[in-house]
Amino acid sequence: MVAPSRKKLLLIGRSGSGKSSMRSIIFSNYTAFDTHRLGATIDVEHSQLRFLGNVTLNLWDCGGQNSFIENYLTTQRDHIFNLVEVLIYVFDIGSQEVPKDMETFKRCLDNLQEFSPNAKVFVLLHKMDLVRVDRREQVFNATMMTLHAHANEFKFQLTGFATSIWDESLYKAWSAIVCSLMSNISALQSELETFAKVSSVQEVVLFEKTTFLLVAHATSDDMDSSSQADPKRFEKISNIIKSYRQSVSKLRTQLHSISLLSNNCVAVLEPLTSNTIIMTVLPKHSADTNMVISNIKASKTRFEELESKSNDLP
Amino acid sequence: MISQGTREQKILLMGLRRGGKSSIRQVIFHGMQPIETLYLESTTKPTSEKLSSLANFVIEEIPGQVDVTNPEFESSKVFKGASTVIYVIDSQDEYLLSLQNVVQVISQGYKIDRNIHFEILIHKVDGLSEDFRLDTKRDIIQRINDDLVDIGAYDADVTFHMTSIFDQSIVEALSRIIQKLVPELSSLTQLLDMFCMRTGVEKAFVFEASSKIYLATDSSPVDAEIYQVCSDFIDVSADLGGLYGTSANTGNSDGREFSTSRFNNGSVICLTRLIKGCLLVCLCTSETDNKITLVEFNADVFREGMEKIYA
Ligand SMILES: Nc1nc2c(ncn2[C@@H]2O[C@H](COP(=O)(O)OP(=O)(O)OP(=O)(O)O)[C@@H](O)[C@H]2O)c(=O)[nH]1
Ligand SMILES: Nc1nc2c(ncn2[C@@H]2O[C@H](COP(=O)(O)OP(=O)(O)O)[C@@H](O)[C@H]2O)c(=O)[nH]1
Ligand SMILES: [Mg+2]
Numbered sequence: 001m002v003a004p005s006r007k008k009l010l011l012i013g014r015s016g017s018g019k020s021s022m023r024s025i026i027f028s029n030y031t032a033f034d035t036h037r038l039g040a041t042i043d044v045e046h047s048q049l050r051f052l053g054n055v056t057l058n059l060w061d062c063g064g065q066n067s068f069i070e071n072y073l074t075t076q077r078d079h080i081f082n083l084v085e086v087l088i089y090v091f092d093i094g095s096q097e098v099p100k101d102m103e104t105f106k107r108c109l110d111n112l113q114e115f116s117p118n119a120k121v122f123v124l125l126h127k128m129d130l131v132r133v134d135r136r137e138q139v140f141n142a143t144m145m146t147l148h149a150h151a152n153e154f155k156f157q158l159t160g161f162a163t164s165i166w167d168e169s170l171y172k173a174w175s176a177i178v179c180s181l182m183s184n185i186s187a188l189q190s191e192l193e194t195f196a197k198v199s200s201v202q203e204v205v206l207f208e209k210t211t212f213l214l215v216a217h218a219t220s221d222d223m224d225s226s227s228q229a230d231p232k233r234f235e236k237i238s239n240i241i242k243s244y245r246q247s248v249s250k251l252r253t254q255l256h257s258i259s260l261l262s263n264n265c266v267a268v269l270e271p272l273t274s275n276t277i278i279m280t281v282l283p284k285h286s287a288d289t290n291m292v293i294s295n296i297k298a299s300k301t302r303f304e305e306l307e308s309k310s311n312d313l314p
Numbered sequence: 315m316i317s318q319g320t321r322e323q324k325i326l327l328m329g330l331r332r333g334g335k336s337s338i339r340q341v342i343f344h345g346m347q348p349i350e351t352l353y354l355e356s357t358t359k360p361t362s363e364k365l366s367s368l369a370n371f372v373i374e375e376i377p378g379q380v381d382v383t384n385p386e387f388e389s390s391k392v393f394k395g396a397s398t399v400i401y402v403i404d405s406q407d408e409y410l411l412s413l414q415n416v417v418q419v420i421s422q423g424y425k426i427d428r429n430i431h432f433e434i435l436i437h438k439v440d441g442l443s444e445d446f447r448l449d450t451k452r453d454i455i456q457r458i459n460d461d462l463v464d465i466g467a468y469d470a471d472v473t474f475h476m477t478s479i480f481d482q483s484i485v486e487a488l489s490r491i492i493q494k495l496v497p498e499l500s501s502l503t504q505l506l507d508m509f510c511m512r513t514g515v516e517k518a519f520v521f522e523a524s525s526k527i528y529l530a531t532d533s534s535p536v537d538a539e540i541y542q543v544c545s546d547f548i549d550v551s552a553d554l555g556g557l558y559g560t561s562a563n564t565g566n567s568d569g570r571e572f573s574t575s576r577f578n579n580g581s582v583i584c585l586t587r588l589i590k591g592c593l594l595v596c597l598c599t600s601e602t603d604n605k606i607t608l609v610e611f612n613a614d615v616f617r618e619g620m621e622k623i624y625a
Binding site: 033166202228229230233236237240241243244247248250251252253254255256257258259260261262263264265267281284 | 347349480539540542543546547549550551553554555556557558559570571572573574575576577578579581
């Protein structure tokens, strides 16, 4: 066994921008509605989460009130910015103090460059639900332009996402963030492709069990070209299943699996390894899902091996 | 009493402005997220929804600014032929005005047709604390009943429901309200009882697929949690299916449909499509693969039984 590797993730942004809300939804099974109960974070709240068994995510949720931010950027700066793998910077899209937000962002990048020059930087333009649907794309692009301009003097590549706790966008962003830390994703990916071919299914999708974040997927050319499938389906599946799991907990039990047989879709969702759930979509009008379920059982060990492969990035 | 067939059952949705009538309509019949109702604009014209299933229901929203005491208000026209009046009271607001108004509505409707069901929604209870909720309920019921006695309408058929669009309580209340109007409800209940007994199923519901109102259930008591999970599974199966295909015509897709959701304690929820836009959703507490097959088989038997009743 390899020792689990630890990855430090910094979550920074102004107070009220939604950092603790998103963390609670993705990692602690809150619903978007529950987040109203959250109080302002005092100083840094640490949480440790295992992802795919052998990676420990060390999430630093940095309370965003001015005095705390000042401390992070001065007296505590080495403590905060040392050994960071990922910086997740959250902007409240409705912020009234954009210039100040930009200034703080730059100071963070400055420190990050000094203490963790190899870190990855993600920017989340959050509370997108407050922007009118037809303006969202434009607001996102314009803000990203500004951010790129401000980050120009640093060597970091910014990856941006528009997010909101009220839709599935949060899952897309966090899936990308977490997967960027995993070295074995491509191996899992190619194993899924093999699985898809052998079982001749339309699509297979692999999710991490607790967070329900997307790990990898393989799609048949057949389905890819039919373009009937929703382009946002992966994050939507995460969102749908995660809230259904919440609902099931009211019966004092947990969701084990789902099997669907309808006009639109024949699919099964089954536990694969101890850390993953696999969803398989069969060609329409397939009458029997037993075959694919036994294929899933048969590939368990192979996936378990791949998962436990060393996760240290070269 | 009610003959099968084509007569439309009229349901009026009334209440003062900003009480939540349009929100309820949008959330139940148009899949709007509860939070989005914040941006709803005030309704000024009467607006109606149709629900065609085991019977044809029309739900007409009467805008809050319509004054029922105004002589120009044609109460006979409005209440004539109505089976049910749903009256929405905003429990988070000062509700005295609403109470006066609802009593006037009942008094007028009652004069026109004594059989009208008056269903009073004590609405937006999500904003009230647990204790306050009960006090509010008691207070509202007491005041309305007192006033009804005063005006001599003590035998009007009045039922109270605590509701919120932020949880299942609103669908549950509407289910109970609409069930009173389902033709042949008792035969359907019997059929469901038989289904449960033969199959060894704990609880079974017949849902109207698009609104997720349940039109019938077996005669065992309804457990709110079980109902909610069954209802959520309808969403899950529709939403997941919707990601992979576009079956534009909802409601009458007569293809086979059978979905299951298994839980760690061995229980299973099964969902099958019936006739007239209905779904049969049931919970089995101890699952074996045999049992699922039995559910599937007996669901077919049930569907045939239903076809006979509603032919
Ligand atoms: N409309 C909307 N509100 C959101 C969204 N995300 C979070 N909120 C709300 O914003 C408020 C503040 O969220 P928090 O997560 O506590 O903010 P924070 O960034 O952790 O704040 P500090 O801990 O003080 O730094 C909560 O009431 C959330 O419900 C979103 O996407 N859209
Ligand atoms: N808290 C809460 N607010 C609600 C509920 N139902 C409706 N509302 C809000 O009440 C307001 C008025 O609703 P609307 O449907 O326009 O009222 P109408 O004039 O009766 O049609 C909206 O802002 C809704 O978001 C509820 O169950 N709980
Ligand atoms: Mg916080």
